[in-house]
Amino acid sequence: MSTLAPRAASLSTQASELDDDDALARFGTQFVDSEGLVAYLDGNSLGRPLRTTADDVRAFIDEEWGGRLIRGWDERWLAEPFALGDRLGGACLGAAPGQTVIADSTTVNLYKLIRAAVELAGAPESGRTEIVVDTDNFPTDRYLVEGIAAERGLTLHWIEADPSSGVTAEQAERAITGRTAVVVLSHVAYRSGYLADGAAITALAHRAGALIVWDLCHSVGSVPVALDEWGADFAAGCTYKYLNGGPGSPAFAYVAERHQDAFRQPVQGWLGRREAFEMGLGYEPAAGIRRFVSGTPPIFGMLPLRGMLALVEEAGIDAIREKSVQLTEFAIAAHRELLEPFGVVLASPVDAAHRGGHITLEHPSFRELNQRLWARGVIPDFRAPQGLRLGLSPLSTSFGEVLRGVEAVREELVHVI
Structure with a gap:
């Protein structure tokens, strides 16, 4: 030695x-x-x-929550998921404003995105009967597509991924066909750290007429992402890893602007409704990215993310x-x-x-x-x-x-x- x-x-x-x-x-x-x-x-x-997070939390309790009480919703809180989402999109995701929102957990967001993507693809009636996913994707992603496939009568096309590397564009090209409705992949593999070619694989999916959902949990805040440039359809990820949002901090979702009018919310909640405070009968989806929202935003859980995004923007x-x-x-x-x-x-x-x-x-x-x-x-x-x-x-x-x-x-x- x-x-x-x-x-x-x-x-x-x-x-x-x-x-x-x-x-x-x-x-x-x-x-x-x-x-x-x-x-x-x-x-x-x-x-x-x-x-600074401890000071931010104390100030929020004393000044916003304690000081403004219910007025905080009208004054700022209802807009916070979208304002913070735009900052995240600009700093980390290569996403223009109006396409990113902070909401829910990664699992819930991925479910909503994949389920909506399946509907947009017209599966299975359109003949697009498969979801493409890899064998070494994060367990949540694999479990979700198994459940969604069972719900919609679809089959899974598994890419056999090497745990020491990840899904290559060549593997994706072989797997994606005219039967593919949706492709679900991680940009950075959770086990090996393999960095997939987001632009090339997105293009392959679109060439076959399929949609793609990117899991960005191990990318965001560490690896530059260019969702708009790639032409990505949907993406989701967490904020407690490289974005230092804290245990269980809320996740984010990206819905490309071109899909927002047709996006069908699978978890229809009151804040995703047009004129939410009308409390009216029947669900009428809101315009734009707001239709992705289901329930009350986790404002308190977003506090650490504000400070961290400021650091990312500065660096x-x-x-x-x-x-x-x-x-x-x-x-x-x-x-x-x-x-x-x-x-x-x-x-x-x-x-x-x-x-x-x-x-x-x-x-x-x-x-x-x-x-x-x-x-x-x-x-x-x-x-x-x-x-x-x-x-x-x-x-x-x-x-x-x-x-x-x-x-x-x-x-x-x-x-x-």
């Missing part, structure tokens, strides 16, 4: 230089410190809170992506020098052009090691059967932190090998 010492020193120097040159390092001090934390490497599961998503690539490149280099000699395998794309903001490492001991790492203040996450995910949030993670985490993994491996 002593032969690794010079390499570790070299990595330490490299980490220090990268941190010194990091144009986004100043943002790191704006996040809450966690007592005993050595390295937080799970930003792709739950982002760290901003220091710029392209600069965030540049640092994200540097972080994952450095993590891969640290793996190669410190962990590969112990049999740890990289289960993510080597090429940064095909990789999102996290990497996965595999070793048979990682299930056991994950809890030991947590106990010593090093926090990655474990994905069965033997994957350790390192989720590197660009605005809150330093290169030194990445190295400390990888070094801790090596120290734990020493005890089991």
Whole structure:
């Protein structure tokens, strides 16, 4: 093991230089410190809170909720899901105003989008009888399409995805046919971090006459997305990962403007109705993106997102992506020098052009090691059967932190090998 010492020193120097040159390092001090934390490497599961969030919550309680009471709805709150949605769309999604809304959970939003897309495709009466999805998509996505297919009498066309990579344009082209109603894919694979070609796969779906729903949970806030440029139909994602919205913070949905008049809301609630406060008989959908809304917006849950979007807007998503690539490149280099000699395998794309903001490492001991790492203040996450995910949030993670985490993994491996 002593032969690794010079390499570790070299990595330490490299980490220090990268941190010194990091144009986004100043943002790191704006996040809450966690007592005993050595390295937080799970930003792709739950982002760290901003220091300002506690003040924002207190001010909201005292001034907006406590001060304005029910008047807050008319004065600002009813418009907040759309105002914040437009900010998110502009900062992260490449979406023009009027197409993005903050609402519900990712699961609920995906259900509404996929179900509506099936209706828009005229399935199954149109002869479009299939939903295309991949075998390694996030469980929620797979479970949802199974349920929707059963509801509508459709079949599923499964793309056999490699868990160490993801769905390529070539695989998508083979799977999407004239029978395809809707394609449901993740832009960044939750397990491997594989970055799909959003523009190419969207074009393939449209060429076959199908619609596409993108899951952006592991993209938004880390990888630039260009929904309007791609010509995407629908998209959804969460705000508690790279957008640091907090546990269970509300999700977002994107409905391309061209589909909004025909979008049929599968969960018809009062705030998605035209003249909602008329409380009238029968459901008449509102115009535009508001018809996507079902129930009362989670205003309190949106508070942390305001502050984080301000940081993303200030830093710029392209600069965030540049640092994200540097972080994952450095993590891969640290793996190669410190962990590969112990049999740890990289289960993510080597090429940064095909990789999102996290990497996965595999070793048979990682299930056991994950809890030991947590106990010593090093926090990655474990994905069965033997994957350790390192989720590197660009605005809150330093290169030194990445190295400390990888070094801790090596120290734990020493005890089991």
